[in-house]
Amino acid sequence: MRVLYVTPECYPLVKTGGLADVSAALPPALNAIGADMRLLMPGYPAVLNGLSNLHEVGELITDLPGCDRARLLIGSLPDGVLCYVLDAPSLYNRPGNPYLGPDGQDWPDNDLRFAALSWAAAGFCGIEPYDPWWQPDVLHGHDWQAGLMPAYIALRPDRFGGPVRPATVLTIHNIAYQGRFGAWMMGDIGLPSSSFRVEGVEYYGGIGYLKAGCYYADRLTTVSPSYANEIQTAEHGNGLEGLLASRADNVSGILNGVDYGIWDPARDPHIPAQYGPDDLGGKDLCKAELQARFGLERRPDAPIACVISRLTWHKGLDLVLEAAGQWVGWGGQLVVLGTGDPGSETGFRNLAAWHPGAVGVHIGYDEALSHHVQAGSDLILVPSRSEPCGLTQLYGLRYGTLPLVRRTGGLADTIVDANPAATIDGSATGFQFVNASVQEMLWALRRAIALYRRPERWQAMQQRAMTRDFGWHRPAEEYMELYRNAIPGLSV
Ligand code: ADP
Ligand code: GLC
Numbered sequence: 001m002r003v004l005y006v007t008p009e010c011y012p013l014v015k016t017g018g019l020a021d022v023s024a025a026l027p028p029a030l031n032a033i034g035a036d037m038r039l040l041m042p043g044y045p046a047v048l049n050g051l052s053n054l055h056e057v058g059e060l061i062t063d064l065p066g067c068d069r070a071r072l073l074i075g076s077l078p079d080g081v082l083c084y085v086l087d088a089p090s091l092y093n094r095p096g097n098p099y100l101g102p103d104g105q106d107w108p109d110n111d112l113r114f115a116a117l118s119w120a121a122a123g124f125c126g127i128e129p130y131d132p133w134w135q136p137d138v139l140h141g142h143d144w145q146a147g148l149m150p151a152y153i154a155l156r157p158d159r160f161g162g163p164v165r166p167a168t169v170l171t172i173h174n175i176a177y178q179g180r181f182g183a184w185m186m187g188d189i190g191l192p193s194s195s196f197r198v199e200g201v202e203y204y205g206g207i208g209y210l211k212a213g214c215y216y217a218d219r220l221t222t223v224s225p226s227y228a229n230e231i232q233t234a235e236h237g238n239g240l241e242g243l244l245a246s247r248a249d250n251v252s253g254i255l256n257g258v259d260y261g262i263w264d265p266a267r268d269p270h271i272p273a274q275y276g277p278d279d280l281g282g283k284d285l286c287k288a289e290l291q292a293r294f295g296l297e298r299r300p301d302a303p304i305a306c307v308i309s310r311l312t313w314h315k316g317l318d319l320v321l322e323a324a325g326q327w328v329g330w331g332g333q334l335v336v337l338g339t340g341d342p343g344s345e346t347g348f349r350n351l352a353a354w355h356p357g358a359v360g361v362h363i364g365y366d367e368a369l370s371h372h373v374q375a376g377s378d379l380i381l382v383p384s385r386s387e388p389c390g391l392t393q394l395y396g397l398r399y400g401t402l403p404l405v406r407r408t409g410g411l412a413d414t415i416v417d418a419n420p421a422a423t424i425d426g427s428a429t430g431f432q433f434v435n436a437s438v439q440e441m442l443w444a445l446r447r448a449i450a451l452y453r454r455p456e457r458w459q460a461m462q463q464r465a466m467t468r469d470f471g472w473h474r475p476a477e478e479y480m481e482l483y484r485n486a487i488p489g490l491s492v
Pocket of ligand 2: 017018019022173174223256387388389390391410
């Protein structure tokens with residue numbers, strides 16, 4: 001089973017969110033069960049510099065302006081997985097965030113930058129494939145950045161109708177990001193003008209890259225079963241609910257996993273002391289050092305709630321801003337590591353200034369620090385308005401940092417609320433609230449602090465959380481099954 005995994009992000013080379021963690025962990029997990037996975041990524045400087053044994057495998061000729069010729073390279077990721085790179089300096093040779101320019105705005109040519117990525121992916125199955133010895137059975141794209149790939153396969157048999165018609169799979173990691181561009185681009189992206197219609201790439205008068213993928217891909221997946229249902233409703237579908245509901249038989253949700261090689265407090269090099277479910281002593285040290293690092297009072301008895309997040313509206317962190325005063329009043333502390341909307345950043349900076357010694361805030365992106373915050377905190381807050389899967393609550397479970405989450409998407413699927421029944425039957429792993437209101441969040445925080453004041457019960461729940469298995473082996477099996485079903489008659 002040969003699968004080309006087309007992604008704009010992969011940890012540790014390029015990361016703006018959870019997609020990067022997934023792209024680093026899922027392909028090796030699939031390789032471990034017999035798949036032959038290779039990645040395709042844009043040639044950002046961090047990718048060209050981060051791969052080993054990089055060399056050229058072919059040349060790409062496209063219909064896209066500014067990218068009529070580009071090189072296709074191949075190299076190895078740090079864990080040995082092979083990664084193709086689209087080396088088109090005019091599109092990707094830009095430092096920093098992969099989508100935003102120095103002014104914080106989207107690059108004006110993002111339409112071409114990611115049309116080129118999709119074109120390159122489809123070219124693996126072209127009339128003249130780059131690598132005749134490695135033609136994928138499946139093209140598996142991720143998010144809007146790969147949305148045009150299924151459209152190229154479906155609509156350009158003159159270029160991409162090679163000897164093997166691949167199955168196309170598109171995974172939606174977040175339906176809020178859709179890749180919408182003006183209709184005038186239609187002449188530049190190499191698709192027939194006849195596809196500019198509702199049964200095609202047209203989307204509210206413009207071109208929708210994610211919409212195109214949702215329309216043309218053979219199979220659609222998203223990153224949790226609950227989110228797969230939610231995106232077929234007006235509340236969460238962001239305009240794509242009708243199309244997705246009409247394709248319900250081909251939409252499924254596969255929960256993300258955790259790479260325990262990276263996220264495990266028993267062998268995490270980024271934390272001051274290692275610990276595990278049988279000996280939580282190291283966690284106390286991590287907490288003391290976290291309090292020192294964030295200028296908090298050194299109080300072992302103060303529960304620390306943390307946030308590790310992009311600061312955007314859909315993460316619901318305005319609720320944390322509102323609830324923080326009360327939490328501090330109850331004797332709690334708060335640590336925030338995040339970056340994003342300027343208004344939210346200012347809100348958290350002010351909060352820290354108003355509560356010296358009780359609230360510590362680091363505005364910025366810091367991978368190593370995120371491990372220390374996980375290890376040193378007691379609770380992790382994820383009050384998202386929508387959350388396709390969410391990874392930080394899964395990391396929290398493994399670090400004995402109990403998640404307090406809003407019941408939505410993957411948060412609903414992964415955290416068992418400490419209600420009386422779940423407490424008695426021993427299945428509870430965290431705290432949930434239902435509506436995005438500060439009252440409901442405070443009630444969940446109140447339940448959490450009450451349990452925290454009963455150390456034996458708290459520790460029992462930590463140990464249960466730490467031993468839950470969200471490894472990648474199960475999701476990998478589900479993707480394998482999906483690939484097999486997407487290729488009728490394939491025997492592997
Ligand atoms: P999303 O992809 O929507 O941002 P996820 O929970 O799936 O949400 O993934 C977020 C990832 O980004 C996690 O690996 C988390 O630890 C990391 N992260 C988020 N904000 C920061 C930050 N400021 N510094 C370091 N890591 C962060
Ligand atoms: C997106 C989602 C997040 C998910 C991640 C990886 O960024 O917002 O919920 O965990 O993708 O699939």
